[in-house]
Amino acid sequence: MTRWEHLIALCPHLSPVVDVGADHGRVAAALGAIAVERQLHRVAGPGTWVIADGLRPFREVGTAIIAGMGARKIAAILEAGPRPRAAVLHAQDDPGWLRRWLVRQNWRIDAEALAIEGQGFAEVIRVFPGVETSSDEAVFFGPRLIEGDDPLRQAWLSHHLDLRMRRIRAIPPEHRDAEKCQRELEFLQSCSRTKTDPQQS
Ligand SMILES: C[S@@+](CC[C@H](N)C(=O)[O-])C[C@H]1O[C@@H](n2cnc3c(N)ncnc32)[C@H](O)[C@@H]1O
Numbered sequence: 001m002t003r004w005e006h007l008i009a010l011c012p013h014l015s016p017v018v019d020v021g022a023d024h025g026r027v028a029a030a031l032g033a034i035a036v037e038r039q040l041h042r043v044a045g046p047g048t049w050v051i052a053d054g055l056r057p058f059r060e061v062g063t064a065i066i067a068g069m070g071a072r073k074i075a076a077i078l079e080a081g082p083r084p085r086a087a088v089l090h091a092q093d094d095p096g097w098l099r100r101w102l103v104r105q106n107w108r109i110d111a112e113a114l115a116i117e118g119q120g121f122a123e124v125i126r127v128f129p130g131v132e133t134s135s136d137e138a139v140f141f142g143p144r145l146i147e148g149d150d151p152l153r154q155a156w157l158s159h160h161l162d163l164r165m166r167r168i169r170a171i172p173p174e175h176r177d178a179e180k181c182q183r184e185l186e187f188l189q190s191c192s193r194t195k196t197d198p199q200q201s
Contacts, residue, residue, distance in 0.1 A: 003090060003115040004030075006124040007067055010111055012086045014062030020054055020077055021069055033065065054080050063088065067124070071098035078105070086110075088126050095123040096140040103132040103139050112144040114152040121156045137187045146191050157192045161185065 001009070008030045011017060019028040022035030025045030029035075035049045043049045054077035055061050061084035066074045071091035075098060078087065087107070091098040099109060108130030115122045123142055134143035141160065145153060164185040171178055 001113070001115060003067070003117055003122040003124060006113040006115055006122075007065055007088055007090065010088050010113060010124055010126045011065065012063055012088075012126070012128075014085045016058070016061060017063040017065065018055060018058060018061050018084070019065040019067075021066065022049070023068065025049075027065060027067070031065070033063075055082055055084070056080055058082060062086065066090075068092060071095065071101070074098055075101045083129075086126065086128050088124065090122055090124050092117075092122070095125065095142070099125065099139045099142065100136070102127055106131065108132045109134070109139070109143055112142045112148070112150075114145065114150045114156050116152065121152060121159065137184065140184075141188070141191075154192070157188055161188050161192065164188065 004027055007027050011031050017031050017033035018036055019031070019033045020036045022028040022037055023042055023044065025035050025047060029045055029047050035047055036052050037043050037049060038053060040051055050057060055064060060082055064078070064084040064087045066077055066087065067090035069092065071094040074089055074091055089098065102109070106129060107127040109125060109132050110128050111126040113124045115124065123145065132139060132143070138146050145156065164181050167181050168178065168185065
């Protein structure tokens, strides 16, 4: 499935559904959502469009779709409110940072899905208000991805493992990132073993 298909499939349909940064309008059109864009010239396609900064003009929001933006921008939009009853998110730069922020703001990570995008993976995250009890490392990588059976899970784990192994080879052991990288590598290795070979876990 593509990232857009995951955004649509994971939408819980708590109304009103608001797609912030709707851009091409495809996701909003498929969901019958209100499409929000910051600038008039970004409006594309039919449906209901609102020119605004994030969720600000709404009194209440059932589901916020916020995708294809940086993690910090998504956090700023959610922080400015109003707080939706659910959100479906995709941070193109730093999904781990976004998850940690969400958990601190009392969001529970309910479902996650992977799509191939460019040279890497897009991570679509659905959250509801609540307490996330997973470990900090699981939150960073995606607790529902780690424990789930997404068809891209193994390729995604290998991608992250490969990044850490290359980083560890490239930096001296006393570098400030070395310990963190090693910890993440060991965590990912344990996740990889848990699914592929339960004997080793
Ligand atoms: C890269 S596009 C992503 C489009 C689509 N959501 C997707 O996932 O494919 C980001 C869009 O978000 C819009 N945007 C960024 N910040 C916004 C804000 N605070 N309020 C409304 N729209 C915003 C930009 O104008 C741009 O059209």
